[in-house]
Amino acid sequence: MSKTSSKGRVLYLVMDGDFARRQGVPSSNRNHFAIFGSRYTQVFDQVHIMCRVHDVEDERTLPVGGRGVDVIALPPVHGWRGLLRYGPHIVKAFLDIPRDAVVLLRVPGIYPILAWLILALRRQPYGVEAMADADAQFTPGAYQRRFRSFYRLAWTRMMKLQCRHAAASSYVTMNALQSQFPPGAGRPSFSYTTLDLPEQALVRRPRSRSSFEKPELILVNVAMMQKHLKGQDLIIRAVARLVQSGLRTKLWLVGDGDTRGEFERLAAELGVAEHVEFLGRVQAGAEVFALLDQADIFVLPSRQEGLPRVVIEAMARALPCFASALPGNHELLDAPFLVRVNDEEDWVLKLRDALRRADFLAQASQANLAAARRFTVGRIQPIRNRFYETLSACSA
Structure with missing residues (x-):
């Protein structure tokens, strides 16, 4: 009863x-x-x-x-x-x-x-x-x-x-x-x-063009590692192809879960273990923001989302963001930053182009910071x- x-x-x-x-x-x-x-x-x-x-x-x-x-x-x-x-x-x-x-x-x-x-x-x-x-x-x-x-x-x-x-x-x-x-x-x-x-989570100014003009840019992803919903396997494969093509980049994977071991083995099998760093679980808030501030581009290759919180957090730190073209992500990002769902090739093409265009990334930084204000x-x-x-x- x-x-x-x-x-x-x-x-x-x-x-x-x-x-x-x-x-x-x-x-x-x-x-x-x-x-x-x-x-x-x-x-x-x-x-x-x-x-x-x-x-x-x-x-x-x-x-x-x-x-x-x-x-x-x-x-x-x-x-x-x-x-x-x-x-x-x-x-x-x-x-x-x-x-x-x-x-x-x-x-x-x-x-x-x-x-x-x-x-x-x-x-x-x-x-x-x-x-x-x-x-x-x-x-x-x-x-x-x-x-x-x-x-x-x-x-x-x-x-x-x-x-x-x-x-x-x-x-x-x-x-x-x-x-x-x-x-x-x-x-x-x-x-x-x-x-x-919080309002104070928004950085005071967007990133400059010069901040993207450096030999090696860091991609960062923050997501749980349960099953394959968040697509870490996709971005590892895409980064491997970028590195093999001669582009200098690193990928930080923040998060933990049952499939972390599988993703670590995948990076090793593809020969990019030194380019993919697994940072484990990080406390929401200041710790996540600190990592976002050190990275250059945020990536979210999810196969399922609603309106991803972490994309909004990355926007608040003035990061250029690329995400799967899921319906909710269309409400956050413009078409050039949306990648076909479950499409490794499209990730390679979009990131290869972005990594070579500092002005494009600086414009995205400015737009994202402005857009994040409506979510405080x-x-x-x-x-x-x-x-x-x-x-x-x-x-x-």
């Missing part, structure tokens, strides 16, 4: 990410309290974040919980075997969500799907934060396991239903995800980035608050 919530406005946030622990406490380097959980406390008195928590200590992370925010740890499983094993525990966790609580699903993801099925069965209102394209998650190259076509069809269909039947919805894009996963007719919908970008948290948080207020009213 489900419970009722305590006094005050209570939010249950269901997401499909992965948290580690720091001194036993759920923690993260990208979604810790200061830049994630605290945003919801501007409207809600208590926030319960339901997410995978791994029993792995990571001193590089920061606590997810804080004042008014705690974590309900879900089993750290991926795949059907783990879900079947821990099924009763998972179902009970979602059944224990009070009927009078506000529920927000960050989609796509398997845990938001399971929570949604239970909410639908008991006809409980919910909201969605649409973060990425469920269809692109299972395209060739992004997902290389069995049953890809089935998962692609099922995930896409369920995300469409989740968005259509949500009492209120928000999207990280202005139009891209809305066109694929539209909200229900007449239902309130909002648009905002999930990034918390001072402009975004009021929109988020209106969404949270609307969802709370719809759930009453």
Whole structure:
């Protein structure tokens, strides 16, 4: 039997990410309290974040919980075997969500799907934060396991239903995800980035032409290394071809995950291990900004995105940016900086041209810095608050 919530406005946030622990406490380097959980406390008195928590200590992370925010740890499983094993525990966790609580699903993801099925069965209102394209998650190259076509069809269909039947919805894009996963007719919908970008994160001036006139330019990528969604394999292959053609460049890969070893082996096999540096997981904020400031060009060869936070961060540091031509990236970058999805050859052509044109890169630096200003948290948080207020009213 489900419970009722305590006094005050209570939010249950269901997401499909992965948290580690720091001194036993759920923690993260990208979604810790200061830049994630605290945003919801501007409207809600208590926030319960339901997410995978791994029993792995990571001193590089920061606590997810804080004042008014705690974590309900879900089993750290991926795949059907783990879900079947821990099924009763998972179902009970979602059944224990009070009927009078506000529920927000960050989609796509398997845990938001399971929570949604239970909410639908008991006809409980919910909201969605649409973060990425469920269809692109299972395209060739992004997902290389069995049953890809089935998962692609099922995930896409369920995300469409989740968005259509949500009492209120928000999207990280202005139009891209809305066109694929539209909200229900007449239902309130909002648009905002999930990034918390402080005004002081924007550099004071763009990069000069002379800053790109040096013997060796550094490309940087910041992304998780789970499966092949972020396309690190593509950019490693492209850099190998650039180096083999005589261009002097280096690639910094920031991030970690299950496929890091595979990418390290790929760089070695292609003979570019000394040109590709794996920097591991880096704390969001100042540490990431410091690396971006030392690099020359940001690259994001993803096979799936919503509106990538890290591109906005790179723009705020006045970096020229190249990214896959996914729908959300069209809202950030102009055509010359968009690369065909899953196309190694196009990456080689675009980067080869850019590395030889300091004036082109300087112009991109100026344009990106100007564009990043519209994503500062001072402009975004009021929109988020209106969404949270609307969802709370719809759930009453």
